[in-house]
Amino acid sequence: MLGTLMAISALGLNLKYGYTGLFALGQAAFYGIGAYSSALITKDWASGWSGNPAGGLAGVLALEVGFILAVIAISYLKIGSLRHRLREGLSKWLTDFEASVLATTVTLVTGVLIIVVIGGGSGWLVRQAVLSIVPPVLGALPPAISQQVIFALALLAGAVLAGLAGFLIGLPLLNLTYDYLCISTLGFGIIMYVFFNNADKLIPTLKGARGMVGIPNLTTWPWVFICAVVALVVMRNFIYSSTGRAILALRDDPIAAETMGINTSKLKILAYALGCAYAGLAGGLYAHLYSFLHPSNFTWLKSIDPFVMVVFGGVGSMTGTILGAYVFEILLEGLRVLPAALVDWRYVLYALIVLVVMLFRPQGIMGTKEWGFLKLPRIANRKHQQEVPAEATPIEAQAVENQES
Amino acid sequence: MIHSDIHNPDPGTDSTILKIDGLTKFFGGLRAVHNFDVEIKKGELVGLIGPNGAGKTTIFNMITGIYPVSAGSIVFKGQEITNRPAHEITQLGIGRTFQRIRIFPNLTVLDNVRVAYHSHAAYNLFDGVLRSRHFSQGEQEMTETAQEFLAVFGMEDLQETLASNLPYGAQRRLEIARALATAPELLLLDEPAAGMNPHEIIELMDLIHFIRDRFHLTVFLIEHQMRVVMGICEWMTVLDFGEILTRGTPQEIQNNPKVIEAYLGSQAIRTVA
Numbered sequence: 170m171l172g173t174l175m176a177i178s179a180l181g182l183n184l185k186y187g188y189t190g191l192f193a194l195g196q197a198a199f200y201g202i203g204a205y206s207s208a209l210i211t212k213d214w215a216s217g218w219s220g221n222p223a224g225g226l227a228g229v230l231a232l233e234v235g236f237i238l239a240v241i242a243i244s245y246l247k248i249g250s251l252r253h254r255l256r257e258g259l260s261k262w263l264t265d266f267e268a269s270v271l272a273t274t275v276t277l278v279t280g281v282l283i284i285v286v287i288g289g290g291s292g293w294l295v296r297q298a299v300l301s302i303v304p305p306v307l308g309a310l311p312p313a314i315s316q317q318v319i320f321a322l323a324l325l326a327g328a329v330l331a332g333l334a335g336f337l338i339g340l341p342l343l344n345l346t347y348d349y350l351c352i353s354t355l356g357f358g359i360i361m362y363v364f365f366n367n368a369d370k371l372i373p374t375l376k377g378a379r380g381m382v383g384i385p386n387l388t389t390w391p392w393v394f395i396c397a398v399v400a401l402v403v404m405r406n407f408i409y410s411s412t413g414r415a416i417l418a419l420r421d422d423p424i425a426a427e428t429m430g431i432n433t434s435k436l437k438i439l440a441y442a443l444g445c446a447y448a449g450l451a452g453g454l455y456a457h458l459y460s461f462l463h464p465s466n467f468t469w470l471k472s473i474d475p476f477v478m479v480v481f482g483g484v485g486s487m488t489g490t491i492l493g494a495y496v497f498e499i500l501l502e503g504l505r506v507l508p509a510a511l512v513d514w515r516y517v518l519y520a521l522i523v524l525v526v527m528l529f530r531p532q533g534i535m536g537t538k539e540w541g542f543l544k545l546p547r548i549a550n551r552k553h554q555q556e557v558p559a560e561a562t563p564i565e566a567q568a569v570e571n572q573e574s
Numbered sequence: 575m576i577h578s579d580i581h582n583p584d585p586g587t588d589s590t591i592l593k594i595d596g597l598t599k600f601f602g603g604l605r606a607v608h609n610f611d612v613e614i615k616k617g618e619l620v621g622l623i624g625p626n627g628a629g630k631t632t633i634f635n636m637i638t639g640i641y642p643v644s645a646g647s648i649v650f651k652g653q654e655i656t657n658r659p660a661h662e663i664t665q666l667g668i669g670r671t672f673q674r675i676r677i678f679p680n681l682t683v684l685d686n687v688r689v690a691y692h693s694h695a696a697y698n699l700f701d702g703v704l705r706s707r708h709f710s711q712g713e714q715e716m717t718e719t720a721q722e723f724l725a726v727f728g729m730e731d732l733q734e735t736l737a738s739n740l741p742y743g744a745q746r747r748l749e750i751a752r753a754l755a756t757a758p759e760l761l762l763l764d765e766p767a768a769g770m771n772p773h774e775i776i777e778l779m780d781l782i783h784f785i786r787d788r789f790h791l792t793v794f795l796i797e798h799q800m801r802v803v804m805g806i807c808e809w810m811t812v813l814d815f816g817e818i819l820t821r822g823t824p825q826e827i828q829n830n831p832k833v834i835e836a837y838l839g840s841q842a843i844r845t846v847a
């Protein structure tokens with residue numbers, strides 16, 4: 170189960186690193202964001218830490234909707250170019266310096282106002298709506314079902330929050346490349362670790378370094394399985410769509426992709442945020458698996474785990490990533506059956522296996538190959554298409570006959 | 575539907591398609607291009623030549639938005655495009671190839687071309703993820719157009735080959751096909767004949783003439799090999815140390831002592847004379 174869960178997170182990293190070519194290391198931070206935010210929601214429903222059983226859900230949703238609407242407003246009103254336009258307009262009456270200072274101030278004030286008014290306002294509205302609608306509606310359902318509905322909402326909200334965090338971090342960072350991006354995302358991972366450690370000062374029930382307890386134990390095998398399948402299908406369809414192709418092109422050669430009319434900065438942020446959302450989903454499942462969360466589960470070292478899975482299985486291969494995740498978890502968890510004296514050696518064993526794979530198969534177990542339904546759909550050659558007669562081929566006719574009989 | 579404009583010819587009129595004024599580029603203290611100007615009319619085949627390091631590729635990079643411009647203006651079809659993002663400039667109708675081939679090596683030949691349609695895609699991300707009807711229609715349309723393109727370049731049998739496995743000449747052809755797939759009106763070719771043998775060069779010259787007529791393009795090309803520029807360009811600009819040395823028809827350029835000096839040094843002039 171843990172393997173499947175890690176596979177979801179690793180799939181997200183594979184999108185960032187394997188497909189988009191972003192060498193980013195902060196996966197554990199987004200995993201943590203998803204875990205803590207979804208835990209807040211379900212814990213509130215189960216034991217009501219905030220006074221209203223839907224308080225957690227309302228809070229997280231308000232944050233998300235407010236954030237999204239503020240971003241939409243800012244990009245729609247073109248606040249970014251407001252300063253430039255203002256300065257040009259003002260420079261007729263004022264000196265260059267005055268115009269520039271005035272334009273910058275006006276732009277900043279407008280930006281903050283928009284965030285507060287639109288973001289805050291819509292957030293407040295959503296919060297009130299959720300608080301007044303959700304408890305009576307879900308209260309009418311049997312408790313077992315409403316619990317599951319809240320869990321689904323919590324998982325979704327956690328994934329979205331992690332995705333939004335990725336978007337926010339990605340905006341300034343994704344223009345960096347390779348090692349610079351790696352170090353800065355690592356930095357974000359450390360910031361989030363410190364945040365989780367001190368989170369009780371913001372929301373007491375998160376319990377900070379003492380570890381969050383009382384999360385309902387809701388993660389069952391069907392939930393993990395459904396999430397993994399949905400995640401996988403979405404990833405496959407995404408990669409084999411036009412956007413996916415553009416992302417692969419961007420990985421191969423960003424400048425050439427740009428001259429193909431592809432907005433590379435936008436795509437990078439999209440892929441990064443989606444990868445983070447995968448980590449958030451996995452985090453949400455993890456939180457409800459052991460019903461205990463501790464910041465040490467989300468240190469930057471934990472960001473290395475999905476990375477090792479991806480590299481081990483094959484960078485840019487979904488099959489490989491899943492394989493890597495299972496091998497990793499089976500080795501680490503499965504080998505706990507070893508006698509106590511040898512248990513700690515499993516890390517050594519794992520490192521050795523990774524080393525051997527890297528030496529003899531540097532592209533990972535699968536390379537970029539895929540199995541089964543994850544394969545790139547083949548496209549018939551135009552010439553061959555024309556040669557194929559319109560009526561059913563003998564094999565198809567046979568199949569029809571077999572069905573009828 | 576994706577490519578209505580490229581298949582509906584707009585016969586070359588006398589109107590200006592690209593007008594560059596006072597284009598200047600500094601790299602730190604180095605003045606790579608100084609006060610470059612050119613005016614290209616629709617349907618022309620124009621060359622840009624000059625010794626190594628004269629700033630030719632820098633000019634292309636500024637036109638296509640890869641480098642920011644230090645000073646000057648670039649107007650394409652009456653529209654100011656100076657310092658616009660590169661992908662917007664492509665979408666407006668300027669396609670280009672690179673001096674060192676920049677195909678997408680890990681994509682198949684077909685996908686290399688299909689990438690060019692991304693900004694015209696008839697379906698959005700949600701259609702793609704949900705595999706809606708829009709997706710399959712849009713995808714099929716893209717595939718068919720891409721295959722038509724490959725057929726024009728005689729590469730339809732190679733569509734599932736990884737681009738990195740193609741021979742050099744075919745990679746060049748693929749790069750040109752890919753640039754054409756973005757539906758440009760102006761095509762910038764950066765040393766298309768670099769690294770080609772004499773036989774391939776002749777094929778390339780035919781190809782350039784062919785695509786210009788077939789797709790009603792204006793072509794602006796950088797070239798080192800004199801026989802290519804002399805063979806296909808109607809007129810050309812000569813660049814040396816970032817400044818315009820002279821411009822004229824191939825015959826005028828060939829006999830211009832300043833050009834010979836720039837290429838071969840002043841010693842050569844005396845020998846020739």
